[in-house]
Amino acid sequence: MRSPSLSLLLLAALVAMAGCSISDSISSPFKSSSASSRSSESNQTKFHNSVVDYTASFAAGQGDFDVFQQGLSDLAAKYGQTNWQSDPETYVSVGKGLRKAKVNQGTLQAFIVNVAKGDSTKAAAIQKGYND
Amino acid sequence: MIGAGRAAGRRRRALYQLALAVALAIVPLAARAERIVGYLYVEANEGSSSGGHVAMRFGDEVYHFQHEPPGVLRLHRDDAADFLFRYSLLLNRGVRESRVAVDDDTFDLLRDEMSRRSLVQAAQFDALRGLYADADLLAGIERAPSAPVAVVLPGFGFFDRDRPSGSAALLALRNCVCGRYGPAFLSRRAAAAERSLAELPPPLPAIEAPLGENCRPARPPAFSKRYADLLAARQAARLVEDAPALDPVAVRDLDGDDAPLAADERAALRRYQSRLNEDLCVLAAADRSDWGTGLAMGMARLAAVERSLDRGRWSVLDVHPAAAPTAVVPRGELRQQYLDVLAAESADDLAAARRDFASADRGDIGYALVESAANARLEAERGRAGGPIRLAAESLVPLREARLEGPPPRWSRDETAASRRATEAAADALSAELVRLHRYDLIRRNCVSELFATVDASFATLPAVQGSADRGAAIRAESTRRLGGWVETGFDPNFIPLASEAAVDAHWRVVERRTFPSYRDLRIAALANDEPAWRVALRESNTWTSATYRPGEDDSTFLFFGDAPLPLRPLVGAANVLYGLGSGVVGVAALPFGDVGPLDRGFRGALYSLPEIGFVHLRKGTTSFVERSRVPVPDLP
Numbered sequence: 001m002r003s004p005s006l007s008l009l010l011l012a013a014l015v016a017m018a019g020c021s022i023s024d025s026i027s028s029p030f031k032s033s034s035a036s037s038r039s040s041e042s043n044q045t046k047f048h049n050s051v052v053d054y055t056a057s058f059a060a061g062q063g064d065f066d067v068f069q070q071g072l073s074d075l076a077a078k079y080g081q082t083n084w085q086s087d088p089e090t091y092v093s094v095g096k097g098l099r100k101a102k103v104n105q106g107t108l109q110a111f112i113v114n115v116a117k118g119d120s121t122k123a124a125a126i127q128k129g130y131n132d
Numbered sequence: 133m134i135g136a137g138r139a140a141g142r143r144r145r146a147l148y149q150l151a152l153a154v155a156l157a158i159v160p161l162a163a164r165a166e167r168i169v170g171y172l173y174v175e176a177n178e179g180s181s182s183g184g185h186v187a188m189r190f191g192d193e194v195y196h197f198q199h200e201p202p203g204v205l206r207l208h209r210d211d212a213a214d215f216l217f218r219y220s221l222l223l224n225r226g227v228r229e230s231r232v233a234v235d236d237d238t239f240d241l242l243r244d245e246m247s248r249r250s251l252v253q254a255a256q257f258d259a260l261r262g263l264y265a266d267a268d269l270l271a272g273i274e275r276a277p278s279a280p281v282a283v284v285l286p287g288f289g290f291f292d293r294d295r296p297s298g299s300a301a302l303l304a305l306r307n308c309v310c311g312r313y314g315p316a317f318l319s320r321r322a323a324a325a326e327r328s329l330a331e332l333p334p335p336l337p338a339i340e341a342p343l344g345e346n347c348r349p350a351r352p353p354a355f356s357k358r359y360a361d362l363l364a365a366r367q368a369a370r371l372v373e374d375a376p377a378l379d380p381v382a383v384r385d386l387d388g389d390d391a392p393l394a395a396d397e398r399a400a401l402r403r404y405q406s407r408l409n410e411d412l413c414v415l416a417a418a419d420r421s422d423w424g425t426g427l428a429m430g431m432a433r434l435a436a437v438e439r440s441l442d443r444g445r446w447s448v449l450d451v452h453p454a455a456a457p458t459a460v461v462p463r464g465e466l467r468q469q470y471l472d473v474l475a476a477e478s479a480d481d482l483a484a485a486r487r488d489f490a491s492a493d494r495g496d497i498g499y500a501l502v503e504s505a506a507n508a509r510l511e512a513e514r515g516r517a518g519g520p521i522r523l524a525a526e527s528l529v530p531l532r533e534a535r536l537e538g539p540p541p542r543w544s545r546d547e548t549a550a551s552r553r554a555t556e557a558a559a560d561a562l563s564a565e566l567v568r569l570h571r572y573d574l575i576r577r578n579c580v581s582e583l584f585a586t587v588d589a590s591f592a593t594l595p596a597v598q599g600s601a602d603r604g605a606a607i608r609a610e611s612t613r614r615l616g617g618w619v620e621t622g623f624d625p626n627f628i629p630l631a632s633e634a635a636v637d638a639h640w641r642v643v644e645r646r647t648f649p650s651y652r653d654l655r656i657a658a659l660a661n662d663e664p665a666w667r668v669a670l671r672e673s674n675t676w677t678s679a680t681y682r683p684g685e686d687d688s689t690f691l692f693f694g695d696a697p698l699p700l701r702p703l704v705g706a707a708n709v710l711y712g713l714g715s716g717v718v719g720v721a722a723l724p725f726g727d728v729g730p731l732d733r734g735f736r737g738a739l740y741s742l743p744e745i746g747f748v749h750l751r752k753g754t755t756s757f758v759e760r761s762r763v764p765v766p767d768l769p
Contacts, residue, residue: 034213080500
């Protein structure tokens, strides 16, 4: 429908009635083909990418490391993980997020100390993600 | 010889020139490295975002702003296929995509700004939710200062704590923890959590200074969260020690049509069991504040895995929280069709998840897909048996809650009251701040204007723009260089989704336009392959005779679909207005019986039909269910 001005006015009136909201009333158990064919591999990749984005966003501001780790737990839960600490790639993703946020060495070390908590393997994984 | 040498020289020069030409042609292409950003326009329909909606697609991610309570705009990230399934199929709105060619740098710049903004917003609203939860908890403590503090904890509702399980898997976990950290470790951890609970100081949150749209609130974890985490830690330590049985109502067995465990599934389950046992043994000593909840959920899974191996068939936890929403199943002849399609598709999904689990060792992530698909399958069967169909939460971890009690804090009544007042004041201040930052405004701040504002904000981060004396001009210049032009939103029609699509097409570097058809359009096109088009058009023109219309739960009353030929639309609109009004008047008769539905649907139907008088194609209806076999999988490069 390409724009008689009356139509635009009526659409503007409709926007006024219910602009930009979503039909949150959809309570459907039906899923897209993509959702149904979602594999553990794609979910794992999405989880790690989410950790990169989340870390980059978090590191760009100020925040408490407990809050940061709660955020990681929430992301992991979205993909079914009850313990993100058991996945070494999570720490690599944290390092990638820090690189994406272009943090300085001081901030990198603060994350290593507070997230790896003295575990040299985890610290190395964060450093690896930051360096790669 | 000389002539032959000159000829060879000419050939060489020609080859060099050709090579140079090819190189020159290739270099700009390589430097450009074109990628596509999609500007999505979602057609208008009745209901929410009736004036249309817009979004931006970056590969398999879609970003869009939604108008939400309390009058704010929130930026959401959705899976692109899910977004299209919801809007184009279930909501029956065609989606048009203007594909804009950009280079790698611009793609990343725009996508990262969208991602960053959505995450910052989520953190801001999480902080507000935390303050409200704190205020509720403090009010409860203030009312009954010496009573135990009751908290609902997800993941703790799977066990019957009065009944020891004799589960070899849970006993093995206890042995692992006691063997690795000492026999008194668990009781020490539980006691430490109990002490910390009693010693928690009353929260006195400060009023948030003006936040800034792009700032995360620098707050510590909410008091209610710390209390819940400590209570979960105490309880999880006791769970490991007691190794209680799974509550029989919290575990679900797959029998009947679902195949027993195959040899590769059995082997994969054993590997997962062993890995989970080790992960939980490590988690029991973790110094992360939320370790207790993860441990409880993991232990429940460990027991369910053991049950599956014992039975030779899948058993899974009931993942739904107590207040899980339920699906609205259509009535009448569509009901059986809906249930049959759901049962068939959920069986397919479960089979796929089982294959994936057996073939790849991805721990919790692979197991969670089977757990989720098995629950969906069992819910579909429950629907067939006449029960409600519960819908899963977004999270894929098992959420069944338990109400647990912790010790009351050792504060005076005055301290609690002061803490509650400070928390309420901080919550009110943060709420006001977030409304100020993200306020919805029909013209100046809607889902269209904020999308373009976010695009501009991404350019504003560039050093060239930040160093410019005239930032507005620099942003417009960057937009022109990277996108082909700049789209203005303000006091012009571009705030309307349809007009914004035209503006993008006019100003940005659109290299292709494509459409994701609505469910109705797809079905009508398919039917027209098997019977005369005129017959399909006639039958599908109205809700009485249409074979493709499966009314969604919120559809209002209308007679004719709005996709009639353009000259007929005012007539169709007028007929729909009269039909809606008539239905509403008839619906008045149902009021004495307490049924406002017919009246509401009738008058809403009349209202939403008005735009058709002005040639707007609005009445499309929504679709209560969609068979995947009848719709194409969208290609989303």
